[in-house]
Amino acid sequence: DAMVIQNPRYQVTQFGKPVTLSCSQTLNHNVMYWYQQKSSQAPKLLFHYYDKDFNNEADTPDNFQSRRPNTSFCFLDIRSPGLGDAAMYLCATSREILRMNTEAFFGQGTRLTVV
């Protein structure tokens, strides 16, 4: 019954080697988000898509890019992963832009290790 699916659950990549994380949703939600969660830290919003409209957070490094080819899929591309990019990456969706009583639905996350 998973509604937001992230693949893979665990990803190991080499320092500097481009890597792509995948998120898909069966909810037909307009908004998709990517969060980065480092150990013992709060999940931090990287960017989000409202439909095809991309919204980048001001402090998201240029190394992080995203693509949303259709409503169901959203990808996080890390062009040149550094050791500091090792983290859990959470994808979330919401029917509309988050507001009171609009729930965000999360995937299980992809844990990225950089070696």
Add this chain to the structure above:
Amino acid sequence: GENVEQHPSTLSVQEGDSAVIKCTYSDSASNYFPWYKQELGKRPQLIIDIRSNVGEKKDQRIAVTLNKTAKHFSLHITETQPEDSAVYFCAALGEPGRGSTLGRLYFGRGTQLTVWP
């Protein structure tokens, strides 16, 4: 932007005792405060939320309180059970178009709650 602080980072209680997790926020434009529970290896899930025009909300053993003046809100779990063991995240959200929070969800660092049988 919004800054959400959450305390404590870890909390251990005996089964049947109460647990309290506290959060503060910085942006007065934030007006919605959800709480998420993340069990080991599972996705974060919404367990309860509160709006800024409400001071307290209760759902069975879980309650949230909000003090807008002081910009803090708390999660209270009574009669804790081992299945309550998880990481709990507080979050703050502002209405789109109002202030800097603009429909973005800002999270606290999380509290690892362990309930001992």
